[in-house]
Amino acid sequence: MLKRTDYLTKNYGKPDGFSLQVYESSGGYRAARRVLTLPREAVIEEAKKAHVRGRGGAGFDCGTKWSFMPKPGGGKPHYLVINADEGEPGTFKDRTIMEQNPHAVLEGCMIGMYAIGANACYIYVRDELHLAKQRLWDAIHEARAKGYLGELPFGNNYPLQIYVHTGAGAYICGEETSLLNSLEGRRGEPRLKPPFPAQAGAFGCPTTVNNVETVAIMPTVFTLGGDAFSKLSDLHAWNDGGVRLFGVSGHVKRPGIYECAVGLTLRELIYDLGGGIEGGRELLGVIPGGSSCPVHLPNEVVHVPNNPKFEMFNGKSILDLPLGVDPFRIVGSMLGTCCAIVLSDAADPVLAMQNLMRFYKHESCGQCTPCREGCGWLERIFDKVVEGTATLDELDQVHEIASNITGNTICAFGDGAAQPALAFVRKYREQFEDYILGQGRSQTGRLAI
Amino acid sequence: MAFVLSQERERELTEILSRYPNKMAACIPVLHLCQNANGNWLSPDAIQFVADRLELSPAHVKGVVTFYSLFNEHPPGKHQIWVCRTLSCALRGSDAILEHCQKRLGVGVGQTTADGRFTLRTAECLASCGTAPMMQVDKTYYEQLTPEKVDRILAALSKD
Numbered sequence: 001m002l003k004r005t006d007y008l009t010k011n012y013g014k015p016d017g018f019s020l021q022v023y024e025s026s027g028g029y030r031a032a033r034r035v036l037t038l039p040r041e042a043v044i045e046e047a048k049k050a051h052v053r054g055r056g057g058a059g060f061d062c063g064t065k066w067s068f069m070p071k072p073g074g075g076k077p078h079y080l081v082i083n084a085d086e087g088e089p090g091t092f093k094d095r096t097i098m099e100q101n102p103h104a105v106l107e108g109c110m111i112g113m114y115a116i117g118a119n120a121c122y123i124y125v126r127d128e129l130h131l132a133k134q135r136l137w138d139a140i141h142e143a144r145a146k147g148y149l150g151e152l153p154f155g156n157n158y159p160l161q162i163y164v165h166t167g168a169g170a171y172i173c174g175e176e177t178s179l180l181n182s183l184e185g186r187r188g189e190p191r192l193k194p195p196f197p198a199q200a201g202a203f204g205c206p207t208t209v210n211n212v213e214t215v216a217i218m219p220t221v222f223t224l225g226g227d228a229f230s231k232l233s234d235l236h237a238w239n240d241g242g243v244r245l246f247g248v249s250g251h252v253k254r255p256g257i258y259e260c261a262v263g264l265t266l267r268e269l270i271y272d273l274g275g276g277i278e279g280g281r282e283l284l285g286v287i288p289g290g291s292s293c294p295v296h297l298p299n300e301v302v303h304v305p306n307n308p309k310f311e312m313f314n315g316k317s318i319l320d321l322p323l324g325v326d327p328f329r330i331v332g333s334m335l336g337t338c339c340a341i342v343l344s345d346a347a348d349p350v351l352a353m354q355n356l357m358r359f360y361k362h363e364s365c366g367q368c369t370p371c372r373e374g375c376g377w378l379e380r381i382f383d384k385v386v387e388g389t390a391t392l393d394e395l396d397q398v399h400e401i402a403s404n405i406t407g408n409t410i411c412a413f414g415d416g417a418a419q420p421a422l423a424f425v426r427k428y429r430e431q432f433e434d435y436i437l438g439q440g441r442s443q444t445g446r447l448a449i
Numbered sequence: 450m451a452f453v454l455s456q457e458r459e460r461e462l463t464e465i466l467s468r469y470p471n472k473m474a475a476c477i478p479v480l481h482l483c484q485n486a487n488g489n490w491l492s493p494d495a496i497q498f499v500a501d502r503l504e505l506s507p508a509h510v511k512g513v514v515t516f517y518s519l520f521n522e523h524p525p526g527k528h529q530i531w532v533c534r535t536l537s538c539a540l541r542g543s544d545a546i547l548e549h550c551q552k553r554l555g556v557g558v559g560q561t562t563a564d565g566r567f568t569l570r571t572a573e574c575l576a577s578c579g580t581a582p583m584m585q586v587d588k589t590y591y592e593q594l595t596p597e598k599v600d601r602i603l604a605a606l607s608k609d
Contacts, residue, residue, distance in 0.1 A: 077470075086576045087573070087574050087575075087576060088574070089535045089536050089537060089573070089574040089578070090536065090537050090574070090578050091574075091576065091578070092576045092577055092578045092579050094576070095576045095577070126576075127481070127519050128519075128531075128572075128575050128576075128585060129576065130588040130589075131590070163468045165468075165477075165478065166477060166478060166481060167477065167517070168477050168480070168481065168517030168518070168519045168520055169517050169518035169519035169520075170516065170517050170518065171573065171574075182477065183474060184471075184473060184474050185473035185474045185475065185476030185477060185503070185505075185513065186473070186476075186509075186513065187512055187513055187516040188516060188517070189516075203470050203471065203474070247578070247579060248579070249537040249540075249578035249579050249581060250536075250537055250540040250541070250578075251540055251541075255578070255579040255580070255581070256579045257579060291535075291536060339578070341536055341537055341540070341578070342540075343540065347540060351539075352536060352539075352540075355534075355535065355536050355539050356535075356536055359535050359536075359573050359574070362573055363573060365516075447536075447539045447540050447544070448539070448540060448541060448542040448543075448544065448545065449540075
């Protein structure tokens with residue numbers, strides 16, 4: 001159900017909305033001030049009650065993740081690392097928080113650091129986001145000058161330091177272990193798990209990696225109380241709580257970022273918030289949360305037998321299924337980052353697939369053979385389809401190649417490349433065959449309206 | 450000639466080192482620092498400098514430089530332009546924007562204009578999907594582009 005909120009976004013677009021003064025005048029830093037006086041375990045328990053599912057794409061419960069950290073005092077420092085390497089095609093929510101509400105990120109980091117027993121936090125921002133980095137550094141300097149960061153934050157004997165660390169142009173560094181390698185000054189290649197970051201993360205020490213939005217919402221969690229926050233969501237009963245940022249881009253009239261209670265549907269995102277399809281066109285397909293999620297057709301119907309929680313959704317369009325981590329996982333899709341890419345019927349799905357596979361080929365780090373070679377093979381097949389030189393056998397090979405990538409690589413990038421390929425070829429089989437049988441002729445031959 | 454940093458940048462390097470528990474972690478920020486000081490590229494001397502200062506092998510530093518797409522091993526033009534071409538931008542006309550840039554500048558993707566002023570590149574998703582199509586010029590994002598807007602941006606940059 002559509003319920004607009006403004007916990008993170010109330011100061012967006014205001015003059016100096018990103019300054020400490022504006023942040024504090026709207027209640028900022030009260031939560032961190034209080035949290036730093038509570039027992040560490042109580043902070044984690046409160047966070048668990050909020051059911052904040054990780055906003056970076058995997059949807060893991062944040063409080064539970066914090067609880068995996070060993071008890072402080074084990075001889076090694078603990079680290080909090082914030083994943084601000086936003087680069088998933090279609091995703092542009094974290095950038096708005098860092099640019100327009102950087103103090104919420106810092107306050108969330110302070111709460112997170114205290115919860116996991118860390119005194120240092122690195123915010124890993126992709127290098128291209130120069131304004132975001134500047135706003136974060138400015139906010140850090142403001143907070144240090146006020147004594148909120150440093151040796152005695154708010155007068156508490158719990159030193160807190162936050163640093164911005166920059167990447168240098170690599171999508172793969174959004175994968176948490178490759179981000180850690182990059183932070184350590186290495187090539188950004190993913191690591192094998194185990195050990196998990198909570199055991200051996202940054203610099204071999206216990207580390208939690210959280211998404212920007214996940215920590216930025218924490219001040220709200222501790223202002224409202226975990227349970228009250230969770231209940232803002234329609235999916236409280238699914239342990240998917242609170243509010244989050246939803247994005248919509250592509251062929252809609254009003255692309256952008258909208259903050260709403262969890263439980264929004266794709267139909268509300270596209271038609272109510274996004275203003276509907278541009279140019280009087282019809283909806284051809286929607287990728288729900290970043291390009292690594294499978295594409296959905298508007299006529300797809302939810303069918304999950306033998307699951308009482310799904311009784312109310314069965315028989316409905318996928319567009320009316322609430323955007324929650326578990327509902328989308330159970331129907332065989334993925335919620336990802338909740339930033340949808342909308343394709344109207346003016347767009348050619350074959351060209352969309354070719355565009356995405358070029359991205360994956362370009363961004364594969366090359367460490368694992370199935371992904372390095374497989375993404376290249378898939379890209380070449382889609383190039384041949386568009387040129388009109390592919391055969392139907394080659395189109396069928398997409399399934400084989402994609403299946404051989406899935407599950408056979410160190411990190412989830414391979415799956416993220418294979419799943420959209422499988423979904424596009426299965427759901428738009430007719431258009432792919434048209435290209436092949438028509439020697440490169442297509443219905444629209446373009447992506448832009 | 451051996452690579453050296455100005456006094457101000459040396460101070461910045463010291464400050465960068467203070468953020469991390471070891472020297473290796475400063476590798477990427479220090480490479481950025483050196484690249485900015487060196488006309489936006491990393492010469493073999495600059496790579497050797499970073500290796501010496503961070504007590505790393507030149508092979509390690511070179512491995513880092515070649516992994517990340519924003520480190521240049523050759524001098525680019527005075528202004529670097531990246532046109533985003535990933536799906537959300539492509540759905541809103543990035544192909545036409547890229548074509549327009551190529552025509553206006555008279556160069557292909559990856560090339561630098563004869564006067565050394567512009568290097569034209571493509572980029573994968575720059576997290577600006579809601580304001581597509583977009584391009585990045587040096588450190589600035591230009592969003593909701595039209596060919597006319599691109600002309601105005603290029604004209605302003607041609608004067609400085």
